[in-house]
Amino acid sequence: MKSETATRQKKDGIKSFQKYVNYTQSVFLKTVDLDLLEDQRQGVNVWDLGTENSYIDCFCSAGSFNVGRRNPRIVGALEKALDQWDMGEHLFPSAPKAALAEKLATISPPGLKNVLFGVGGGEAIDSALKMARGVTGRKKVISLAKAYHGHTGFALSAIGKSVYRDPFEPLMPGFSHEPPVNNLEAVAAAADEDTAAIILELVQGEGGIFVAEQDFVEGLRRLCDDKGIMLIFDEVQTGFGRTGKMFCCEHYGVYPDLFVLAKSLGGALYPISAVIYTDQIRTFMEENPELIESTSGGSDLGCIVGCETIDFLLENDIPGHAAEMGDYIGEGLLNLATKHKGLVKEVRRKGLMIGLEYTHDMMGPLMSYYLGKNEVFAIFSANNPKVMRFMPPIVITRDEADKLLSAVDRSMTSVMRSSRIITRAIKLPLVGKVLGVQEMQVFLILFTKTVAKIIPKKRGSQAL
Numbered sequence: 001m002k003s004e005t006a007t008r009q010k011k012d013g014i015k016s017f018q019k020y021v022n023y024t025q026s027v028f029l030k031t032v033d034l035d036l037l038e039d040q041r042q043g044v045n046v047w048d049l050g051t052e053n054s055y056i057d058c059f060c061s062a063g064s065f066n067v068g069r070r071n072p073r074i075v076g077a078l079e080k081a082l083d084q085w086d087m088g089e090h091l092f093p094s095a096p097k098a099a100l101a102e103k104l105a106t107i108s109p110p111g112l113k114n115v116l117f118g119v120g121g122g123e124a125i126d127s128a129l130k131m132a133r134g135v136t137g138r139k140k141v142i143s144l145a146k147a148y149h150g151h152t153g154f155a156l157s158a159i160g161k162s163v164y165r166d167p168f169e170p171l172m173p174g175f176s177h178e179p180p181v182n183n184l185e186a187v188a189a190a191a192d193e194d195t196a197a198i199i200l201e202l203v204q205g206e207g208g209i210f211v212a213e214q215d216f217v218e219g220l221r222r223l224c225d226d227k228g229i230m231l232i233f234d235e236v237q238t239g240f241g242r243t244g245k246m247f248c249c250e251h252y253g254v255y256p257d258l259f260v261l262a263k264s265l266g267g268a269l270y271p272i273s274a275v276i277y278t279d280q281i282r283t284f285m286e287e288n289p290e291l292i293e294s295t296s297g298g299s300d301l302g303c304i305v306g307c308e309t310i311d312f313l314l315e316n317d318i319p320g321h322a323a324e325m326g327d328y329i330g331e332g333l334l335n336l337a338t339k340h341k342g343l344v345k346e347v348r349r350k351g352l353m354i355g356l357e358y359t360h361d362m363m364g365p366l367m368s369y370y371l372g373k374n375e376v377f378a379i380f381s382a383n384n385p386k387v388m389r390f391m392p393p394i395v396i397t398r399d400e401a402d403k404l405l406s407a408v409d410r411s412m413t414s415v416m417r418s419s420r421i422i423t424r425a426i427k428l429p430l431v432g433k434v435l436g437v438q439e440m441q442v443f444l445i446l447f448t449k450t451v452a453k454i455i456p457k458k459r460g461s462q463a464l
Contacts (some may be wrong), residue, residue, distance in 0.1 A: 010037045010049045023327035028409075032369040034377060041069035044393045044400050046377070056376035056404050058371075058390045060204060061352070063237040066264035066322075067312055068393040074267035077308035081301055088300035090293065093287040095357075096303035098366035103310050104274055107246055109255040114282045116275045117298025121236035121262035122150025127292050128258045129154040131277060132197035132230035135284040135290065139174040144181050146207030149199065149234055158199055160207070172419045181210050184219040190426040191227055198224060202248040202350075209348045209355025210385035224257070230281075233259040236273075237353070240264040241313050241394050244323030244351030251350070257281065267309035272302035319351075322394035324349040325401055329390065332405040340412040345386070354390040355381075363415060364388050376404060 036048035045054040101115040118124040147160035156170035179186035204210040224231040233256040238248035264272035337344035364380025381387040
């Protein structure tokens with residue numbers, strides 16, 4: 001039972017968040033019945049303040065919590081580190097920095113043995129792109145349509161959707177974003193003698209879980225070799241076991257000139273990122289030692305957490321577990337797509353990086369609402385609201401996976417039950433002409449809440 005004190009704390013906390021941080025975000029979360037105030041966190045679960053209800057976290061801050069929330073081993077390592085270490089002076093070497101750099105060099109693909117630390121993924125992408133420009137002396141960068149690389153300067157310029165870039169133009173010059181994933185001909189046509197880098201996610205996360213094909217990745221490597229272009233893999237979301245191997249590029253046997261790691265390197269406790277790069281780029285970095293650096297990147301505390309995170313992943317074969325659970329959950333979602341015919345267009349995945357594409361633009365927001373009612377936190381892609389990402393901590397157990405699939409099943413049943421009325425509401429002239437995409441999503445969720453009270457729960461499902 002929620003106590004009066006907890007209720008008041010939650011109300012005050014959300015009110016302060018709305019006032020000082022982000023009012024719109026808070027209102028939208030309330031709309032989808034996810035207006036929780038994070039309290040206890042453990043494993044795959046997060047609790048709302050003062051309630052006995054836990055939510056399975058299937059977003060994980062876009063793949064930041066691979067080892068689970070408050071992993072006892074990682075927490076213990078950080079607590080012990082606080083007895084001796086702090087952030088550290090970024091100009092001085094230290095034992096934690098050296099230890100993590102050595103671990104990263106040891107587990108990285110062939111030819112990638114040099115490390116530059118950062119704090120977050122966007123900063124690390126910035127550094128990688130600056131390295132590529134510096135070592136080649138060229139200016140142009142090719143990213144892909146629907147790509148997402150972060151919100152900092154160079155990273156924002158590389159995002160493949162204009163809605164993120166337009167408010168901040170002019171951005172960094174020389175960036176193009178037209179080629180779609182798996183279209184090698186389009187990338188080759190965009191590349192020329194002034195192209196410094198080609199950057200891509202091997203699995204587009206924010207774009208809707210689109211997986212790069214083997215021939216495409218191999219072709220990019222040949223293209224870059226032929227033209228002297230730096231190939232950059234953004235493994236911020238795919239790294240550290242998420243796709244069933246320690247790094248996604250291992251699936252392809254194709255390796256970049258630089259690759260970027262972040263998010264789960266911090267063990268869900270301490271932010272840290274890294275760029276891993278070849279000896280060719282190291283020569284440029286040593287000739288220009290102060291051009292690319294990070295004051296807080298590679299802090300001693302962050303490096304200690306990173307070392308413990310890597311040891312935990314390797315000693316427990318967590319990447320292998322992610323591959324196994326990806327197959328299990330993926331197969332379960334395919335079965336549910338067959339059961340709820342007409343709701344799901346496609347299931348796309350690589351390990352435990354899973355995307356469900358629904359048959360209608362508004363099904364993602366509606367599923368977010370119903371999943372929240374069934375104690376699962378999953379959100380649709382901002383790039384494509386048809387697509388919902390399922391990216392739970394990769395330590396998820398079989399029992400927890402069954403609970404997740406059961407919640408998805410119940411949520412799909414609810415969506416199918418109300419779908420006929422909802423699709424008719426969308427076609428109303430006033431609704432279609434007056435409401436924008438975000439307003440439409442909120443309208444439909446509010447409409448769904450009303451419909452759910454009207455339609456008996458035992459009524460048979462309706463096809464879209």
